[in-house]
Amino acid sequence: MPRLSFTSGGKKPKQILRTGTLRKPRKLLSQDYQTLLEKSLKNKQLFVDDAFPAELSSIGSGDLLRKLPPCVEWKRPQELVKNPQFFFHDASRFDLHQGLTENCWFLAALASVTFHKDIFTNVVPRNQSFDKNYAGIFHFRFWRFGEWVDVVVDDRLPVNKDGKLLFVSSSKKNLFWGPLLEKAYAKLCGSYEDLQIGQVSEALLDFTGGVNMTIKLEQAPVDLWQIMVRAAYSGSLMGCQTKAGGKEEERGGKLLGDFTVAKSPGSGSGYLLIPGFPISSLQVTCKSGTENLVRLRNPWGKIEWKGNWSDNSSKWDQLSLKERMLLRKTRENGEFWMSIEDFETQFVELVICKLTPDLMSHENGKEWTLSMQTGKWVAGSTAGGRMTYTDSYWKNPQYRLKILKGDNMEKYTNSCSVLVSLLQKQNHKHRNHSPPWFIGLSVFMVSQYQCIRRRLPQEFFLHSRPVNKKCVFINEREVTQDFHLLPGSYVIIPSTAEPDQECEFILRVFSRKHLLEEHGENPSPVLCCKKIAEKQDEQETVIARYFEKHPEINVSQLQMLLNKGSWTCAKQAPVKFSLDACKVIMAQLDVSASGTLNVIEFHNLWKRLQSYHEIFQRTDIDRSGFLNLSDLQAAVQEKGITLSHQFYNLIALRYGNSSLKINFENFVCLMLRMEINGGSHTLRRTLSLPPASRSSGHSSTSRYPTLYYRHRPPAVQRCLKT
Structure with missing residues (x-):
């Protein structure tokens, strides 16, 4: 079984997140079991828990009260049976029976936990009994919001006038670990009534931290x-x-x-x-x-x-x-x-x-890493809502995730398995008074913003699409999603479905190797884009100075100038325009058939290329540097051009590689041809001809050679020639 190592996030975490571990759990309400036990034994008095009193307020204040019998008493096990036992070593997981509380979800998860002795022992500490060192006090451990919590209770249980337990009971009348565990969980959640309405997954999380x-x-x-x-x-x-x-x-x-x-x-x-x-x-x-x-x-x-x-x-x-x-x-x-x-x-x-590191066996295996960050959605500040709220989405908390290359990627070539968990914390002392918000998370691959440590600006999210194409929002305490990500930089955006919904949350990431840290405060779109804008200005300045010396440029000069642009489309690898592609581009723009472009023609081309580059990056969801058929359709439609599926298939055959995927270089040639030559009508009329021969006024014997048959498999070439 794989091992997991725990990290709190970045290299220099701002705070210690794990204040409660299995070995040293946090004490709920600062009640220390050992201290209270020794005090009760010393005073020869049974423990009375004033923090969860034997009163109706501990049962609830709503519908559950109407189910109660007229007379409710609180009694200790010794008052109910002659020989009470905390736990039998041969106890069956079928011993427990549900009471008046509709908490079958809790009992079902508990039954599952009893099949795992190590987990069960963590939740129900042993060395507790009604014999040795008995003082009417017991304790249990639960995982709550990123830490283990030790919950102390006294053993006074609510019963009817006949001494029958009102809530969880055991088929063996003298066995009491189940009723006492339920009482501790009710204390943690606020009351017995707060155990109503739930799901098995929530209790499993509290029992395991998984x-x-x-x-x-x-x-x-x-x-x-x-x-x-x-x-x-x-x-x-x-x-x-x-x-x-x-x-x-x-x-x-x-x-x-x-x-x-x-x-x-x-x-x-x-x-x-x-x-x-x-x-x-x-x-x-x-x-x-x-x-x-x-x-x-x-x-x-x-x-x-x-x-x-x-x-x-x-x-x-x-x-x-x-x-x-x-x-x-x-x-x-x-x-x-x-x-x-x-x-x-x-x-x-x-x-x-x-299971998480605390409960994972340390057998030989490859190590996994868990990183955890706490955060908060604040109304008017960091609670931006889902992506459709374009004005505020970027204000949500942002977490930089860097995926490092793992040792074993046999199933998914060059990709890493990553599990992301988003867990929200209840805003109220009582569990049922704080229903969970609809929450979800999105993961974006970061390209030109990789070097920036500050928050990503609004512009980034307007022009980028998440790796998980569909972000599902669920009104549950925890939302998880599996990813297979290439090594590189990403940003995780946890959000509520609607803006201004306040709540604390925990973000957990599991993978072989990664780094997780929160993006800096004080978002500044101007600062985030400054380096990119400066680089673009520098490129345009170089081009302007070049045209001062060369009023007209030929194909070779066009290739040199285009390759000065930062056309990064995948893995930070810049796109390089080939001479053949530049000849095709020249053929589209050189209406006078002079074989050259002037500064105005080049300026118009440059603006088009920047527009195509933005569209390409938005539609290349997996940042592979290629567009598949669905990505291509989205890209073409952004320019207001509508084609049937038949024509998209033909385009992929004409402009794609052997896998029918189109890179940025060929995407530029395609878009120029459709925009300059009249869009879909001209494309339909000329699609059967090689790209280089469909320039304005030129035949297939034009001095601009074809880009059409480059890198085509023989079978595809034969198909296209026919």
């Missing part, structure tokens, strides 16, 4: 099963969400409730599924062929799937006796198998929680 990825199963990738196998192999936690129905309801775009009832395919019998299953995968060979199976566990046990590959399914008869004995369990224990196809049909989404 990075969540959600896959909508309606749009599941073709390699979903392989993704699940890799996730299981890497030790990731997984859970899934059922479709709405039964007791479930949808509020604010989030599925709630504890089960859904449906019919299994073709059988007519009912089955009951509960969201949040730990998952494992297996490939089996049947008489009818290979099938990919997924094993699911119902955290509450007993209710299972009744379709194909269920306990009593005839599908098992297609396996060998040995495989059936190993895999098939006919008892109602909450564990069952499904085919990957049924899994995609019966569930809404799959959540994969990838």
Whole structure:
């Protein structure tokens, strides 16, 4: 399993971000467990937590109060049972039962965590009991907003008049780790009522500090099963969400409730599924062929799937006796198998929680790096909203990301796998009083602004498109996105969907090798563009002085002057115009057939080239230095020229390379031909002829040689000649 090393961002971080680690977590409300324990033991008094009192205010103030019985009491476990136990070593993850709070998302994630002993021990510290050093105090650890937090609670639990727990309980009446853990989490979130309405991914994040990825199963990738196998192999936690129905309801775009009832395919019998299953995968060979199976566990046990590959399914008869004995369990224990196809049909989404450095085993493997930056969206200042708000988007926080070449890039040639996580912090003490904003992130490749350490100006975002072509905004606590980026410089823009929405956030980046730092304050578009403008002025000055000595220039001189321009289109490699391309350009502009250009003709050409360069950079999304068909269509349409798809294919054949992609040099030749010769009409009329022969008034035997057949594969040449 890969190791991860932690960095706080740039070379000189402004602040220490990680104030709470697993070994030394931050104390919630400055309550130190060991100090409070020793004080209670010394005074021979059971601990009373005034920070989370045994009152209705700790339960809530809304709908949950209406579910409570007339009489609510708070009692310690010793008042409820004779021999209370904190934890059994052979305790089952099916022991816990949901109470009045609609927090199945919390219990489902907790059931998943119990399958990972190391993670479970981090959340539920051992050496706590009702026997040795008992003082009515317990503590638990959660990952909150970039740090581990230690939460202290007393063991007074709300019960009805009969002594029955109102919230989470265990099937073993004397087992209390579950109810106490729920109380600690309620304290962290504000109240028991704040545990209502949630998703499995949120609790998994709080239990692990990992990075969540959600896959909508309606749009599941073709390699979903392989993704699940890799996730299981890497030790990731997984859970899934059922479709709405039964007791479930949808509020604010989030599925709630504890089960859904449906019919299994073709059988007519009912089955009951509960969201949040730990998952494992297996490939089996049947008489009818290979099938990919997924094993699911119902955290509450007993209710299972009744379709194909269920306990009593005839599908098992297609396996060998040995495989059936190993895999098939006919008892109602909450564990069952499904085919990957049924899994995609019966569930809404799959959540994969990838683990962070604290919980990652230190086995031999290649090192990964985690960088983390904290930030804040401030109304009127740094809360600029999404890209459609062109006047304010550039004001959002900007983070410079430099991708360094990794040691292992076997799958994606020359690219690096990068995972970016954006996590927002609740603005209120009570979790449900601070619903999450719709948030998202965009990543831009930086070209001419690479050397600038200050914030990028508004102009950059007006003329640039992000690497992730579609930025999805989700009203969830965390948004993550996978990228495969070439080594180079990028800028990450986290934003809310609307301007002036205030919130703190954490930006985390995982990759083999990278550097992450925040761009400087006090954005200044003038300063950012100053070096570029100075360079352009210098070039134009040189050209003006050259024309003072040479009123008319020939093709060779045109090539020399054009190559003085900074036509950078990819990887900072300047574009060089060939002599053949300059002859084609000369043919378009030399209306007098003199073979030369004067200063006015050249000046008009120079302005056109600058315009083409801006369009090329905006439409070359991956900064490869080439335009594919979709990029080319966007570029041509910017000039107000509309062509059918048939003509774009012909253009790619005429002006593209062997991969039908067009570089900047040929893009210039194409745009000049369309603009000067009358746009699409002339293009349709002349497309069958070589580019150099379609100049005004010249035949195919013109003194300007063709650019048409350069670097063409023989098959393409034969196609074009016909």
